[in-house]
Amino acid sequence: MSGSSTKRFPLYAKDYELFEEVGEGVSATVYRARCIALNENVAIKIMDLEKCRNDLETIRKEVLIMNLIDHPNLLKAHCSFIDRSSLWIVMPYMSGGSCFHLMKSVYPEGLEQPIIATLLREVLKALVYLHRQGHIHRDVKAGNILVHSKGVVKLGDFGVSACMFDSGERMRTRKTFVGTPCWMAPEVMQQVDGYDFKADIWSFGITALELAHGHAPFSKYPPMKVLLMTLQNAPPRLDYERDKKFSKSFRDLIAACLVKDPKKRPTSAKLLKHPFFKHARSTDYLSRKILHGLSPLGERFKKLKEAEAELFKGINGDKEQLSQQEYMRGISGWNFDLEELRKQASVNPADEICSSEIREVNGNGDVGVDVPKRNPMTRRSKTMSLENFKISEKDLMSASNSLLSGALLPSFHRNFHPMDVMSASDSVLAGALLPSFHRNFLPSIGYQVATRSDESIACCSSEGAGEMLGLKEPKKLGPLADTKETREAGSEPVIRSVENNACCSSEEASETLGLEEPKKLEPLADTKEMIQAGNEPEKPKNGNTVSPVNRSSCSATEILPMLQSLLVQNDIQREKVVRLIRFFDRTAETENPISRPEGVQIYPSRERELQSQVQFLEQSVEILVEEVKRNKEINSQLERQINSLTSIPEA
Numbered sequence: 001m002s003g004s005s006t007k008r009f010p011l012y013a014k015d016y017e018l019f020e021e022v023g024e025g026v027s028a029t030v031y032r033a034r035c036i037a038l039n040e041n042v043a044i045k046i047m048d049l050e051k052c053r054n055d056l057e058t059i060r061k062e063v064l065i066m067n068l069i070d071h072p073n074l075l076k077a078h079c080s081f082i083d084r085s086s087l088w089i090v091m092p093y094m095s096g097g098s099c100f101h102l103m104k105s106v107y108p109e110g111l112e113q114p115i116i117a118t119l120l121r122e123v124l125k126a127l128v129y130l131h132r133q134g135h136i137h138r139d140v141k142a143g144n145i146l147v148h149s150k151g152v153v154k155l156g157d158f159g160v161s162a163c164m165f166d167s168g169e170r171m172r173t174r175k176t177f178v179g180t181p182c183w184m185a186p187e188v189m190q191q192v193d194g195y196d197f198k199a200d201i202w203s204f205g206i207t208a209l210e211l212a213h214g215h216a217p218f219s220k221y222p223p224m225k226v227l228l229m230t231l232q233n234a235p236p237r238l239d240y241e242r243d244k245k246f247s248k249s250f251r252d253l254i255a256a257c258l259v260k261d262p263k264k265r266p267t268s269a270k271l272l273k274h275p276f277f278k279h280a281r282s283t284d285y286l287s288r289k290i291l292h293g294l295s296p297l298g299e300r301f302k303k304l305k306e307a308e309a310e311l312f313k314g315i316n317g318d319k320e321q322l323s324q325q326e327y328m329r330g331i332s333g334w335n336f337d338l339e340e341l342r343k344q345a346s347v348n349p350a351d352e353i354c355s356s357e358i359r360e361v362n363g364n365g366d367v368g369v370d371v372p373k374r375n376p377m378t379r380r381s382k383t384m385s386l387e388n389f390k391i392s393e394k395d396l397m398s399a400s401n402s403l404l405s406g407a408l409l410p411s412f413h414r415n416f417h418p419m420d421v422m423s424a425s426d427s428v429l430a431g432a433l434l435p436s437f438h439r440n441f442l443p444s445i446g447y448q449v450a451t452r453s454d455e456s457i458a459c460c461s462s463e464g465a466g467e468m469l470g471l472k473e474p475k476k477l478g479p480l481a482d483t484k485e486t487r488e489a490g491s492e493p494v495i496r497s498v499e500n501n502a503c504c505s506s507e508e509a510s511e512t513l514g515l516e517e518p519k520k521l522e523p524l525a526d527t528k529e530m531i532q533a534g535n536e537p538e539k540p541k542n543g544n545t546v547s548p549v550n551r552s553s554c555s556a557t558e559i560l561p562m563l564q565s566l567l568v569q570n571d572i573q574r575e576k577v578v579r580l581i582r583f584f585d586r587t588a589e590t591e592n593p594i595s596r597p598e599g600v601q602i603y604p605s606r607e608r609e610l611q612s613q614v615q616f617l618e619q620s621v622e623i624l625v626e627e628v629k630r631n632k633e634i635n636s637q638l639e640r641q642i643n644s645l646t647s648i649p650e651a
């Protein structure tokens with residue numbers, strides 16, 4: 001069952017018969033369906049593009065990856081297309097559902113060791129492949145491990161995965177804060193050095209514990225607490241007493257994955273050779289042991305939803321209710337309402353969290369996992385509020401000082417582009433002072449979305465790399481103008497379909513470019529001093545650039561160094577982008593890996609791999625070009641402000 005076969009799946013909604021709902025994420029609903037022409041059962045993930053129009057980059061990436069990947073343990077899309085204002089992703093139907101749902105409805109205490117070993121081995125095979133391809137999944141968890149009735153295991157949900165820009169030791173330029181807090185590696189929370197595929201190994205270790213216990217460690221706590229605990233506490237482990245039934249090798253495997261220093265974690269390939277996997281059995285075994293006799297997925301899903309609704313009946317406030325439901329589903333699109341996080345950080349976690357715990361009722365009506373009453377998570381579509389943000393809470397600062405503050409700033413959003421080469425301090429400072437730096441607005445990088453009612457824009461995965469169902473990035477820019485117009489007119493974005501093109505290997509690019517780890521720049525320290533001195537960072541007025549000139553609580557001498565260092569950072573960023581573009585141009589001329597010299601054979605899979613890397617790089621370059629333009633604008637804005645500040649006489 002290696003991804004989509006050579007069958008051609010139709011690209012119109014009318015060619016599919018939709019049945020019951022079998023899954024729900026933050027951005028999509030998944031249905032069991034039948035492809036009428038092929039008489040084949042499929043699952044269709046339907047995303048309402050209107051509802052998540054700020055998140056098109058994420059969607060675009062997910063679709064791209066689902067089309068390009070080709071591994072029996074990865075959930076590959078058969079095809080996808082746009083119908084009216086929805087994106088349909090047609091994929092193999094995994095009738096067992098996700099391991100998360102399986103545990104919630106049938107195995108609330110967790111699974112047996114041979115089952116866990118079998119599941120994890122299959123997931124690890126998928127990770128080995130993904131990592132070799134240069135991807136980080138970033139959302140490995142039981143909810144994304146899907147099981148087919150025949151016991152086939154597939155890792156799904158590429159909504160937050162990233163393409164690795166650097167290679168080998170140098171994979172460190174991603175400054176992205178994505179995933180689900182319980183499963184998130186400490187370095188992802190801290191964003192100290194960017195992170196690499198080792199973040200998946202941490203999540204893998206957490207997933208191992210999740211499968212063993214029926215829930216992830218810290219899963220009963222709200223996200224803020226999870227962050228603090230992950231950063232402050234020793235990594236979670238199997239308990240000697242409680243987990244006696246598990247072998248030493250399982251304990252070792254978990255301990256090897258859950259090491260805070262990512263360098264000390266094994267690679268996925270190495271992990272696959274771990275003695276624990278001697279406990280793994282055939283996939284047939286899985287189907288016999290955990291799937292046999294289960295009611296159909298749709299029914300199980302319905303029961304869970306009903307139990308969930310029952311559980312939340314008594315909770316006041318839509319938002320809290322929604323948050324709790326999402327929390328229980330282990331949804332990856334955790335956006336954080338900073339105001340709430342701030343409030344939460346200011347209460348004593350011990351009082352607040354413990355007293356507010358409620359018990360989750362699983363599908364059988366039994367009492368299961370603890371769930372907190374408060375949860376500051378909001379729906380992905382909601383914009384995070386930067387208003388009144390300051391990092392002054394004691395417990396927050398003591399957790400990890402400026403590193404954590406970096407993690408808590410706007411980079412909480414999951415939609416930073418993988419090619420974002422800003423340093424952690426860049427993103428912190430830029431985020432704090434300039435909300436317009438936020439990457440979560442696709443129109444600003446030239447994506448346009450057109451929804452058609454009569455016709456579908458589509459493509460089939462089998463048709464080759466990069467055909468992306470109408471969700472494509474314009475080949476050449478012009479988008480700035482479009483974007484500006486779109487934004488000014490306040491109109492809906494429009495998706496345009498364009499052709500793909502190829503470029504150089506991303507690995508070579510990073511090596512040649514020598515993209516260095518951005519230095520820790522001083523402005524963070526400045527910001528910290530300001531905070532310590534009791535000066536709050538500027539409140540954004542309306543989500544746009546904050547004007548330091550208007551600050552009443554801060555003198556020109558305080559704000560000048562910040563503005564200047566911001567300028568320096570922008571220059572550094574621009575420099576990097578320009579180097580990347582130059583390198584790209586050179587390589588495209590001389591070394592297009594797709595046009596190989598006579599007599600040199602490139603295996604089709606390698607070629608596909610190259611093509612996929614090439615596509616990512618090219619798309620990223622275009623986005624970076626936009627970044628340069630935006631930074632230029634910001635630089636000149638700042639220069640003007642600095643000039644006006646220097647001309648204001650100090651009081």
Ligand SMILES: Nc1ncnc2c1ncn2[C@@H]1O[C@H](COP(=O)(O)OP(=O)(O)OP(=O)(O)O)[C@@H](O)[C@H]1O
Nearest residue numbers: 023024025026027028030043093094098157331332
């Ligand atoms: N191919 C499939 N076959 C059966 N069930 C599926 C399939 N794909 C997804 N599901 C179910 O639907 C749920 C939601 O799917 P998915 O995780 O892709 O949505 P999402 O919106 O990206 O979720 P998240 O919020 O976790 O990112 C899954 O947890 C799973 O239970």
